[in-house]
Amino acid sequence: MSQKEYSNKIIEGDILNVLQKLPDDFVDMGVTSPPYNKGENKKGWLVANVKYSNGTDKIDEKIYQNNQISVLNELFRIIKPGGSFFYNHKLRWERGTMLHPMDWIRQTKWSVRQEIIWDRMIAGNIRGWRFWQVEERIYWLYKPYNENFIGEELKSKHALLSSIWRFSPEQNNSHPAPFPLALPVRSIYSIMDEKRGLIIDPYCGSGTTLIAAKILNHNFIGIEISKEYINLANQRLKNYKDEEKYAYEEINRHIVKKTFKERKANGEFTGKYGKKKDMIRKSNEELELFTYD
Ligand SMILES: C[S@@+](CC[C@H](N)C(=O)[O-])C[C@H]1O[C@@H](n2cnc3c(N)ncnc32)[C@H](O)[C@@H]1O
Numbered sequence: 426m427s428q429k430e431y432s433n434k435i436i437e438g439d440i441l442n443v444l445q446k447l448p449d450d451f452v453d454m455g456v457t458s459p460p461y462n463k464g465e466n467k468k469g470w471l472v473a474n475v476k477y478s479n480g481t482d483k484i485d486e487k488i489y490q491n492n493q494i495s496v497l498n499e500l501f502r503i504i505k506p507g508g509s510f511f512y513n514h515k516l517r518w519e520r521g522t523m524l525h526p527m528d529w530i531r532q533t534k535w536s537v538r539q540e541i542i543w544d545r546m547i548a549g550n551i552r553g554w555r556f557w558q559v560e561e562r563i564y565w566l567y568k569p570y571n572e573n574f575i576g577e578e579l580k581s582k583h584a585l586l587s588s589i590w591r592f593s594p595e596q597n598n599s600h601p602a603p604f605p606l607a608l609p610v611r612s613i614y615s616i617m618d619e620k621r622g623l624i625i626d627p628y629c630g631s632g633t634t635l636i637a638a639k640i641l642n643h644n645f646i647g648i649e650i651s652k653e654y655i656n657l658a659n660q661r662l663k664n665y666k667d668e669e670k671y672a673y674e675e676i677n678r679h680i681v682k683k684t685f686k687e688r689k690a691n692g693e694f695t696g697k698y699g700k701k702k703d704m705i706r707k708s709n710e711e712l713e714l715f716t717y718d
Contacts, residue, residue, distance in 0.1 A: 428623060428644075435635070435647035435655050440627050441492070443648045444499035452504050452646065453622030456609040456634045458513035458602070459496070462489040476601060478653045486519060490529040497533040497566070500627065507570035507577070510535065511612040513543065513604060515561040526562060535566035536574050543608070544591045563590065563608070582679045583615035600631035600654060606668055607675040609637035614676060617643065632658025639665050640672040 428451055436443050462483060484492075500510055514526040530537060541563040548557035567576055578584075590611065595603040613624055613634075622643055626634035629647030631654055638645035639662060649655050661668070688695050 431646050432623060432644040433639075433646075435629060435632070435649055435658055437649065437652060437655055439650055440496055440648050441499065444496065444503065444627060447499075447503045449502055450505045451623070452508065452625045453620075453643075454509045454511075454613065454616050455500060455504065455625040455627065456511040456513075456612045456637075457626050457628050458604050458630075459493065459628050460602075461515060461517065462486060463517065478651045486524065494529050494532050496627065497530070497535060500625070501534040501566075501568055503625070504568050506568055507573075508568050509538065509616050510566040510568075511609075512564040512566055513561060513608070514564070516558070518555075526564060530564055530566070533566075534568075536569055537564060538567040538576065539565040539588060541565060542589045544589055546591060546593050563612075565612075579615060580618060581684075582681045583618070585681060586611065586615070586678065595633070598631055598633075600657060603631050603633055606633055606637055606671045609634040610641065610672045610675040611678075613637055613641055613643065614679060617641070629658060630654050632661050636661055636665050636668055637672060640669055 431447070460477065497510075497512070504510060512526075512530070516526075517524045527537075527540075543561040543563050545559055545561060548559050567574070570576070590608070592605045592607045595605045609626070617624075623646065624634065624638040624643045625646045625648075626632075627648040629635055629649045632647060635645045635647050635658060647655075647658060649658065683693075685695055
């Protein structure tokens with residue numbers, strides 16, 4: 426099958442069965458949030474638990490992690506060299522032991538380009554066993570090209586958004602665990618910029634990544650096990666124009682107020698060594714600290 430035959434479709438089925446049938450090196454990038462294996466019967470106080478229409482969100486943790494390793498390795502195979510995958514997950518605890526996404530990500534073929542903190546600005550589980558967990562993680566995974574593990578530089582207008590992303594959770598969506606549209610818009614726009622390509626979300630749920638891809642003029646592939654969520658995603662895709670304004674709000678955050686050249690011309694801080702008067706020197710040669718506003 427050619428790239429065109431897979432494009433702009435949601436494939437119904439189990440993620441691994443579907444991924445195993447897709448060709449090598451043909452997708453530009455992806456964004457996803459898998460089920461977190463959180464335990465449907467351990468209720469949070471004040472917060473409803475996630476319950477999917479098809480399948481369970483609690484299996485043996487070892488089986489869960491091995492499955493995630495297989496899924497991530499299949500995604501590595503189908504994504505082009507030099508391509509990226511944004512994997513949203515979170516820290517969990519099982520009987521007091523922390524389960525960290527890096528426990529299994531490090532066992533995959535991916536190179537971890539960055540760990541991004543998603544500040545959801547609201548606690549997911551309001552209990553006092555720990556400080557309220559307001560954050561999730563987004564792993565920017567990178568498929569090296571010709572043994573180059575560093576990859577291309579981001580444009581400043583994207584890189585300036587920093588490694589802490591602040592978006593509130595999505596409220597207007599009947600899916601039990603959607604992410605906000607800004608999250609895939611930021612991921613895709615930062616990596617693809619003005620290039621056009623094929624974007625995958627292999628646990629596409631209500632289709633948030635697919636909407637982002639469509640608004641940004643890319644082709645997409647979704648995979649989802651639940652017919653109910655596929656119907657929801659297709660309905661959203663039909664009415665994608667209704668969501669354009671939310672995507673543009675995110676796109677408008679990608680700006681550089683002043684370039685390095687403009688700062689330098691005005692004698693403003695450029696980030697390189699700072700101005701002499703702002704420096705505290707340990708010795709004549711050794712720069713210990715500089716401050717800036
Ligand atoms: C966290 S949700 C993704 C939500 C999505 N990001 C959105 O904004 O709507 C995970 C999705 O994975 C789907 N899923 C669970 N197990 C699956 C499997 N084995 N194969 C494919 N999809 C699966 C669930 O039905 C659910 O919709």
